[in-house]
Amino acid sequence: MKSPRMLRLSLATTLSVALMATLMPLAPASATPSIAAPSEISTQALSVDSAVHIAARKIQRDPSRTDVFVNKSYPLSPKKYAPKTVAVPGTNVRLKSSASSAYTTMVKAAAKDGVKIRAVSGYRSYARQAELYNYYTRIYGQSYASKISAVPGTSEHQTGLAIDVGNNNSACGLQACFADTPVGRWVAKNAHKYGFILRYPKGQESITGYSYEPWHFRYLGTSLAKSYKNSGAKTLEAYYGVAGSKSTTPPSKSAKGTAKTSANLNMRSGAGTGNRILLTIPNGKTVKLTGSKNSGWYQVQYSSKTGWVSGKYLKNISMPSNTSKDTPKKDDSKTIKAKSAKTTENLNMRSGNGTNHRIILTIPKGKKVSVTGSKKSGWYPVKYAGKNGWASGKYLR
Ligand SMILES: [Zn+2]
Numbered sequence: 001m002k003s004p005r006m007l008r009l010s011l012a013t014t015l016s017v018a019l020m021a022t023l024m025p026l027a028p029a030s031a032t033p034s035i036a037a038p039s040e041i042s043t044q045a046l047s048v049d050s051a052v053h054i055a056a057r058k059i060q061r062d063p064s065r066t067d068v069f070v071n072k073s074y075p076l077s078p079k080k081y082a083p084k085t086v087a088v089p090g091t092n093v094r095l096k097s098s099a100s101s102a103y104t105t106m107v108k109a110a111a112k113d114g115v116k117i118r119a120v121s122g123y124r125s126y127a128r129q130a131e132l133y134n135y136y137t138r139i140y141g142q143s144y145a146s147k148i149s150a151v152p153g154t155s156e157h158q159t160g161l162a163i164d165v166g167n168n169n170s171a172c173g174l175q176a177c178f179a180d181t182p183v184g185r186w187v188a189k190n191a192h193k194y195g196f197i198l199r200y201p202k203g204q205e206s207i208t209g210y211s212y213e214p215w216h217f218r219y220l221g222t223s224l225a226k227s228y229k230n231s232g233a234k235t236l237e238a239y240y241g242v243a244g245s246k247s248t249t250p251p252s253k254s255a256k257g258t259a260k261t262s263a264n265l266n267m268r269s270g271a272g273t274g275n276r277i278l279l280t281i282p283n284g285k286t287v288k289l290t291g292s293k294n295s296g297w298y299q300v301q302y303s304s305k306t307g308w309v310s311g312k313y314l315k316n317i318s319m320p321s322n323t324s325k326d327t328p329k330k331d332d333s334k335t336i337k338a339k340s341a342k343t344t345e346n347l348n349m350r351s352g353n354g355t356n357h358r359i360i361l362t363i364p365k366g367k368k369v370s371v372t373g374s375k376k377s378g379w380y381p382v383k384y385a386g387k388n389g390w391a392s393g394k395y396l397r
Pocket of ligand 1: 163164216
């Protein structure tokens, strides 16, 4: 029995490892060579309208089956399903016994090629997934958390059929660069022979709903894995002819200088609830943004009136492009004086000014960071989510 304190500590350790690892820039995406023309075509047809053009294969929902299909739109049922699992020999990772045997066979085959695969994470219970998901949500907010972590009841890890693998020296552990490590290359090429498929491929994020995860493999059994591979489908979603995840569909493009109300919203004479109400804008209306913003409030025009509304109840906010009044010009020294910057990609914060330093955490794209000092060989000292570290100036604006 672990005391609560021990539990907390071990969780924190696991989390920090997962955390520094889970998020990596999707971009700059080197163009992935297309495998074969036919698969290109079928995938494109799918993305247009999978339901109509593809004779859908039967989707297995029984979580006890090896071919169970699980994603954001197809949660486990029952959602707290717990399989019988075994410890993968020589590890403390647990899987269903079928997946564990297949994994062990794969590890032996890789070893013959001089590649040592390490099991990083296997079965996760509903409760454990809930801890992880809540943790990410606290740090990154729900929208980003859902791209890197499954909502409890929707994780393939809960089936006991998914495993995250790594190198023995943890190189690029749970990071996109894992793909270019010995284990990453080996499993990409060979895992299907043992019944495992790479579940969240690069370039398919909008279909799978997850960031590229070259380490996450799903056991399907050898015959289904073979059928999947031969189909040329790039995702299990495409293979089954089901639509991609709705939750990552980018918000519909809004015109510059507009936003939409997400509630009946008071327009006030100034930025703050202490100001007089001019009118109430109904929920779902489009308002015009003047470009002025003040502590979370936006100046808007609606129904020929101009006033201020709380940004909390605005969505699809698209500031007008002429909002340059107090935006720093593209001059490095000024950016520093502004004492804050925005990330232009998912960006690693490191312990020093260079990629040879340890990753502390990854700051999601589009987040504001505080710049705490001056630039050193292209890197800035920054603060984000209560942590201090260094970030490359290339991805700061
Ligand atoms: Zn995984």
